[in-house]
Amino acid sequence: xSTVDIMIVDDSPIIRxxxxxxxxxxxxxxxxxxxxGKEAIAAYRNQRPDLVTMDITMPDMDGIEATRAIIGEFPxxxxxxxxxxxxxxxxxxxLKAGAKGYVIKPFQPHVVYEAIQKACRRTxxxxxxxxxxxxRLNTTES
Amino acid sequence: MTQIDRxxxxxxCRTREYLGAEFGxxxxxxxxxxxESDQLTLPRMTTVIALGGNINMLVAFGxxxxxxxxxxxxxxxxxxxxEDEVAMYREAATGEAVNTILGHCTGDLADDAGxxxxxxxxxxxxxxxxxxxxxxxxxxTQNLDSAFGQVTVNLVGPRMIFDNHLDYATQENHEHx
Numbered sequence: 001x002s003t004v005d006i007m008i009v010d011d012s013p014i015i016r017x018x019x020x021x022x023x024x025x026x027x028x029x030x031x032x033x034x035x036x037g038k039e040a041i042a043a044y045r046n047q048r049p050d051l052v053t054m055d056i057t058m059p060d061m062d063g064i065e066a067t068r069a070i071i072g073e074f075p076x077x078x079x080x081x082x083x084x085x086x087x088x089x090x091x092x093x094x095l096k097a098g099a100k101g102y103v104i105k106p107f108q109p110h111v112v113y114e115a116i117q118k119a120c121r122r123t124x125x126x127x128x129x130x131x132x133x134x135x136r137l138n139t140t141e142s
Numbered sequence: 143m144t145q146i147d148r149x150x151x152x153x154x155c156r157t158r159e160y161l162g163a164e165f166g167x168x169x170x171x172x173x174x175x176x177x178e179s180d181q182l183t184l185p186r187m188t189t190v191i192a193l194g195g196n197i198n199m200l201v202a203f204g205x206x207x208x209x210x211x212x213x214x215x216x217x218x219x220x221x222x223x224x225e226d227e228v229a230m231y232r233e234a235a236t237g238e239a240v241n242t243i244l245g246h247c248t249g250d251l252a253d254d255a256g257x258x259x260x261x262x263x264x265x266x267x268x269x270x271x272x273x274x275x276x277x278x279x280x281x282x283t284q285n286l287d288s289a290f291g292q293v294t295v296n297l298v299g300p301r302m303i304f305d306n307h308l309d310y311a312t313q314e315n316h317e318h319x
Contacts, residue, residue, distance in 0.1 A: 011263055012234050012237065012238045012241075013230070013231065013234050014217050014218065014221070014231060014234045014235055014238055015238060017221045017222075018217075018220075018221065021220060021221065057241065057245075057261045057262070057263050058263060059263050083245065084241050084242040084243075084244070084245025084246060085245045085248055085249075085261070086245055086246045086247075086248055086249025086250075087248045087249050087252040087258060087259060088249070088252070089252060089257065089258045090248070090258055093258065104245075104246075105242050105245065106160075106163075106164055106242060
């Protein structure tokens with residue numbers, strides 16, 4: 001498994017630490033943390049991590065708004081929500097904002113791992129599809 | 143079932159589930175009542191979260207000291223916490239516990255008409271606090287018992303007449319009513 005650079009966004013220092021320990025034990029690399037939506041946007045611009053884990057309820061700016069802002073500026077950004085919100089409508093809002101996955105707290109390592117892998121695989125699949133399309137176009141033209 | 147009954151039932155159920163699964167704490171008894179007293183006294187460390195949408199109330203959780211110790215110890219297992227950070231992490235641990243419980247409750251309580259139930263980040267109130275009931279305010283209290291002490295859940299509403307520290311929002315609000 002290739003290393004994935006991750007940014008953790010959560011207003012709880014406990015969650016930031018616990019997720020860091022968990023993700024690093026799995027084999028990922030935590031390159032940045034942020035405690036609010038606004039901090040997350042600024043940090044993303046600076047760091048451009050491979051993936052972001054994003055809480056929803058935060059002071060200053062919530063995680064769905066931050067997701068929308070990051071995806072608006074960086075459409076290829078991969079964001080997985082990690083939150084206690086259990087409403088279906090909240091999940092839909094997050095996915096509409098551009099999140100690639102949703103994990104409910106309290107989180108288990110295997111669930112977080114699967115969500116991250118799935119989010120990362122989507123981009124790999126898109127690249128493959130694009131390459132196939134281009135190859136077919138080149139074949140057709142020739 | 144009234145809306146208050148639904149809210150209290152969901153909170154009791156999710157608290158029982160969460161404390162049981164994460165901390166091995168069994169809730170042995172739960173009683174809910176609509177407080178008719180003129181004042182509400184909150185325990186020494188109380189976590190307040192405001193719920194929006196069709197709920198529109200503030201929820202104040204208080205845990206007995208032994209429960210706070212247990213939650214803190216379990217949540218910080220394997221983490222580095224400096225001596226000067228213990229107080230902050232104790233607050234963070236209880237805040238996260240309440241945030242998780244109520245987050246799960248929003249799934250139970252959301253309805254199609256009401257839209258999304260929003261939550262505010264947890265606010266920790268230190269020190270015993272007394273709230274006097276003004277004209278339109280309502281207080282509902284639920285106590286959940288365990289071998290590690292009590293969880294006290296207070297519902298305070300309506301949300302618009304209180305701020306997130308459970309102070310009345312403005313003097314005009316009181317007089318207007």
